Amino acid sequence: MREQKKKKDRAALALVLCFCVVALTSVFAVKSSLNKINAERTNMETAQTTENTENTEDTEAAVRTPVVDSKDKNTDTENNSSSSEGTPDYAPPLDGRIQMEYSMDMPIYSKTLDQYMTHPGVDLAAPLSTKVKAIAEGTVTKVSEDDRYGMTVEINHGNGIISTYSNLAEQGLAEMGDVVQQGQIIGAVGETALFEIMEESHLHLEMTKDSAYVNPVDYIKGL
Numbered sequence: 001m002r003e004q005k006k007k008k009d010r011a012a013l014a015l016v017l018c019f020c021v022v023a024l025t026s027v028f029a030v031k032s033s034l035n036k037i038n039a040e041r042t043n044m045e046t047a048q049t050t051e052n053t054e055n056t057e058d059t060e061a062a063v064r065t066p067v068v069d070s071k072d073k074n075t076d077t078e079n080n081s082s083s084s085e086g087t088p089d090y091a092p093p094l095d096g097r098i099q100m101e102y103s104m105d106m107p108i109y110s111k112t113l114d115q116y117m118t119h120p121g122v123d124l125a126a127p128l129s130t131k132v133k134a135i136a137e138g139t140v141t142k143v144s145e146d147d148r149y150g151m152t153v154e155i156n157h158g159n160g161i162i163s164t165y166s167n168l169a170e171q172g173l174a175e176m177g178d179v180v181q182q183g184q185i186i187g188a189v190g191e192t193a194l195f196e197i198m199e200e201s202h203l204h205l206e207m208t209k210d211s212a213y214v215n216p217v218d219y220i221k222g223l
Contacts, residue, residue, distance in 0.1 A: 088157065090135040090220040091182055093165060094189070096124040098223070099200055102215040112198040120213045121164070121206035122223070128169070128201050130189040133182075135163050135220055140178040140186070149204050150192025155180065160211075161219075166204040167193035 100108070100123035107116035134155055141162070142154035149166035153174055156162050169190030180186060189203050196204060207216045217223050 088136055088159075088161075089182075090163075090216075091133070092124075092220055092223050093133050093135055093205060094124060094126050094130050094203060096126040096130070096203070098217075099123050099125040099202055100196075102213075102217065104213055110195070112194075112196055121166075121204055122216050123196065123199065123202040123204050124223075125200055125202050126189045128189055128191065130203075131185045132165055132168060132187045132189060132203055134180045134184050134186050136161075136182045138163070138180060140174045140176055140180060143173055143176050145192070148193065148195040150194065151187070151190060153186050155186070160209050162208045163216075164206040164208075166206070167191065167196060167202060 100119055102122050103119045105118075107118055109116050132153075136155075136157050138155040138157040140153060141156045142152070144152055144154075146152045146166060151168040151170055151173065152164060152166040153168060154162060154164045165187060167190060168187040170192065172185075172188055174180060174186040178186075189201060191197065191201065193204055196202070205216055207214050207219060
């Protein structure tokens with residue numbers, strides 16, 4: 001009886017030992033797996049940190065480095081080319097002070113009409129028969145008698161610029177289609193402008209750019 005009990009105790013002990021071995025093996029296996037997972041996580045975090053650092057450095061480098069576009073280069077070249085060519089020089093059509101200024105925004109008083117009205121050009125005081133010259137090279141595109149400003153010569157200078165000379169004498173006018181040079185005589189001061197007949201003897205000069213009135217003072221040097 002006692003011998004049977006010893007055998008049972010030994011079997012139970014062996015079973016317990018087996019369980020202990022299995023448990024220890026499982027613990028070591030789980031610990032090993034946890035260590036591996038932690039190592040992989042650490043490696044991933046390190047790699048992510050390195051990648052973020054590289055991206056940050058790349059972004060900062062991109063911000064610091066100016067981007068040069070070929071279109072910008074072409075634009076700069078065109079601007080430099082335009083600047084080197086410059087704009088045409090316009091010369092006064094005669095020597096004379098401005099007696100009535102250009103005024104399209106604010107009406108000014110007209111002695112002849114006894115009312116306030118806009119003035120699309122400048123009136124240059126000059127004695128009758130004073131020679132009137134072309135302000136720049138161009139082609140005469142109109143010679144006519146204007147109902148308001150009298151005998152008129154119009155010159156197209158290209159680039160959308162047209163100059164108009166009015167209150168001219170009837171004789172000695174340039175002819176339609178004439179190609180004139182700067183300073184070439186195109187007429188003489190007269191008294192044919194009905195709208196300004198009571199004003200001092202003068203030349204009425206207008207300029208347009210792309211069909212819009214502009215102030216001749218802004219274009220003609222020394223006016």
